[in-house]
Structure formats: C-alpha cells, structure tokens
Amino acid sequence: MGLKRVGNQTVKLENPPSIISTASIVGPKEGEGPLKEYFDMILEDDLWGTESWEKCESKLQEETVRMALTNAALSESDMNYLFSGDLLNQIISSSYCARQLGIPYFGLYGACSTMAESLSLGAMTIDGGFAEKVACVTSSHFSSAERQFRYPLEFGNQRPFSAQWTVTGAGAAILSSSGEGPFITYVTTGKVIDPGIKDANNMGAAMAPAAVDTISNHFRDTGYNPDDYDLIITGDLGSVGKSIASDLMKEEGYDISEVFNDSGVKIFYHEEQDTHSGGSGCGCSAVVFAGYVYKELLKGSLNRVLLISTGALHSSISTQQGESIPGIAHAVTISNSIE
Known part of the structure; x- marks a missing residue:
C-alpha cells in the first residue's frame, strides 16, 4: 500500500x-x-x-x-x-x-x-x-x-x-489512463498552515507560508530542486504573497526566483486594470493552468511544471468573529515525459 x-x-x-x-x-x-x-x-x-x-x-x-x-x-x-x-x-x-x-x-x-x-x-x-x-x-x-x-x-x-x-x-x-501526455507524475498534498493573518484583504500573506511548506516538502520528498523545473507556478498569491513566498523559500534553502511565477500575477495587467496585488479565486490557477500552462506544455516551451494551487480557508463568518485565515497549498508535477 x-x-x-x-x-x-x-x-x-x-x-x-x-x-x-x-x-x-x-x-x-x-x-x-x-x-x-x-x-x-x-x-x-x-x-x-x-x-x-x-x-x-x-x-x-x-x-x-x-x-x-x-x-x-x-x-x-x-x-x-x-x-x-x-x-x-x-x-x-x-x-x-x-x-x-x-x-x-x-x-x-x-x-x-x-x-x-x-x-x-x-x-x-x-x-x-x-x-x-x-x-x-x-x-x-x-x-x-x-x-x-x-x-x-x-x-x-x-x-x-x-x-x-x-x-x-x-x-x-x-x-x-492512456494518452501521450502531458502527464501528472507527482502529487504533494499540503498541510493547513496558519501564520495568524486576520486581514481578508491580504490573502497573499495568509497563503504564502502554506505554499512554501508544500514546495519545500515536495523538494525534500522527491529530491528535485528548482533547476529541475521549467516553471514553478503558484495559484493566486498575487504580488504581495509571491514576494513573501520567494523570501521564505530562500530561508528553506531553495532559490526558486529564476523559475517562479504566480497565476494571480500573470493573469492581469495590474496597474492598467487596477487589480492591485493581482488575481485570486478558484478560477485563477484553473484558467492559467488550463490555458497558458497546458498549451505551453503541448508546444514544448515547457517540459516540467510544478503547479501549486493555494487557498485561504476562511469564511465571511470566521472573519467577522476575528478568526485568523489558515492557508493550504496542493502541488502536482506535470511533465511531458513519464518519470
């Protein structure tokens, strides 16, 4: 088993x-x-x-x-x-x-x-x-x-x-179960990580530690390092959360800056479209993956991607009651070859 x-x-x-x-x-x-x-x-x-x-x-x-x-x-x-x-x-x-x-x-x-x-x-x-x-x-x-x-x-x-x-x-x-790829080769399931953030308008900061925990554990579990990936892309940390995650990854001993991006950063022109820190929501990593990432894999511009969708596990009620916002991040390796 x-x-x-x-x-x-x-x-x-x-x-x-x-x-x-x-x-x-x-x-x-x-x-x-x-x-x-x-x-x-x-x-x-x-x-x-x-x-x-x-x-x-x-x-x-x-x-x-x-x-x-x-x-x-x-x-x-x-x-x-x-x-x-x-x-x-x-x-x-x-x-x-x-x-x-x-x-x-x-x-x-x-x-x-x-x-x-x-x-x-x-x-x-x-x-x-x-x-x-x-x-x-x-x-x-x-x-x-x-x-x-x-x-x-x-x-x-x-x-x-x-x-x-x-x-x-x-x-x-x-x-x-059959097909020519891209293939899902690894699954790294995240843990709930709570950094104590209570501001529902700063979800990037609330989710970044969960992303870091999942990515660093993925590297330790698999033996991979950032150089093994063409792209490491989080779900919707936005520019604030992306910066925090990049810094925290360095503290974990991994510099992912050369291959790291975020779906919430990529999807909008933030200044022109007035989206502040960037995109969020379930649909953010979904459309960036199903559109951009998948089509670049098919073209061969990308060959191995680590997709990490990030979530803020709060509700309107929990926020009103003064609860902090726990984060979660799940990761899948998507590769053009079976590893």
Whole structure:
C-alpha cells in the first residue's frame, strides 16, 4: 500500500495519467489581460445570459467541462468521475453543474487550492485503477465572490493595495489512463498552515507560508530542486504573497526566483486594470493552468511544471468573529515525459 509514497507528503504515480484536453472560459476583464490568447472563450459580460452571477458561475463550469470533452472527442458518458469545486456556500456552482452533466461527482472545497486538489485526486483515482477517465474543473466569479465574502458591489468600497481581484472564469481538464501526455507524475498534498493573518484583504500573506511548506516538502520528498523545473507556478498569491513566498523559500534553502511565477500575477495587467496585488479565486490557477500552462506544455516551451494551487480557508463568518485565515497549498508535477 505504501509503495507509491515518496517522503512525508508526496505520491509518485506508477501509472501517470495523461491530461488529454483542457478548456478555459473567462470573463471580459480576464480577456483584456496578458494571457487572452490562451483562453478558449472570453465572455462579453459577467452574466452570460443568466439571471444572476451565481447562475453564470455554474454555467461557466458546465460549459467548460463540455468544451474540454469536445476537445477530447468524448462525451459525459465516457467519464467515470467529476471532481469539481468553487468558492460559494456549499459549492453550489459545482453541484448545479454536476446536476446538468450527470457524471458521478465528488464535490471539493479547498478554497483557491481546489484546481490542484481536483487534479491530485483525479490522478490518484486513475493511478489506483479506479477510473479510466475523469474530469476536473474549478471556477470562481468576481461578483459572486464579492457578494459572499466582502461587500455588495454597489457599496463601492476602496481596496487596499494588498487586496486581489477574484477571477471570473473556469478551467477544466480531462485525465485519462492512456494518452501521450502531458502527464501528472507527482502529487504533494499540503498541510493547513496558519501564520495568524486576520486581514481578508491580504490573502497573499495568509497563503504564502502554506505554499512554501508544500514546495519545500515536495523538494525534500522527491529530491528535485528548482533547476529541475521549467516553471514553478503558484495559484493566486498575487504580488504581495509571491514576494513573501520567494523570501521564505530562500530561508528553506531553495532559490526558486529564476523559475517562479504566480497565476494571480500573470493573469492581469495590474496597474492598467487596477487589480492591485493581482488575481485570486478558484478560477485563477484553473484558467492559467488550463490555458497558458497546458498549451505551453503541448508546444514544448515547457517540459516540467510544478503547479501549486493555494487557498485561504476562511469564511465571511470566521472573519467577522476575528478568526485568523489558515492557508493550504496542493502541488502536482506535470511533465511531458513519464518519470
């Protein structure tokens, strides 16, 4: 049972699943950013013909999965499982998406770490022989997240410069027991790390220590070092959290600066688009992975990537009660070759 374990927190997959297709759909603001050429669809507005932002987010998930299936020449009936999650109460976007798709469903909540969490569990399910094909999808929506976690949009509150902009978008991946890659070869599951941050407008600082813990344990477990990766990309630390994580990694004995980036940093032109510290939300690492990272792997511009989705495990109630914001980070190695 323990033969696939490597070190304390990492699994080396014996039969690495292939990511045979992805899809990404984003909102209009994301479509004006530097990665616009990588997304499969850019919405013209934040409602997309629905009656509410919450319904739009569920539609984002559903249509992104359908698009990924079409890209792989598959249908819903070919899927053994759907792993999905979002930020809304009781992950309603994911559950209503699953209602429409009719695929056996595991609903996940890892906050903004959910994309790597879904890829981790989907990959281990295939490697364990429990499935041949699974779909992994994660979403967020700026307006639905603002309404739940912060303030009504009509309030027009001023944001501090450490604050981030929740990405409107969904990213999906189809994993298969057969295929030509890219492959998920390692899974490093994170621990909950709480640095004591209580400011919900500074989530990068709250999540950075969890990212550092997961990345450094991944290196210790696998024997890899930063030079073994073409790209190490976190989920949504933003510019504040990215800087903190880079400094803390040096204290751990690893200089990742040459290959380190962050999905929240890459997705927006921060000054021009007024997103302050950068992007955030479940959809942030999902669309950057499904769009930019996956397509660069297919082109061969990247050959081995460490994707670390990061999450802030708080709620509007816990924040109001003065609780600190614990962080979590899950990592997957995605490689063009089986290692």
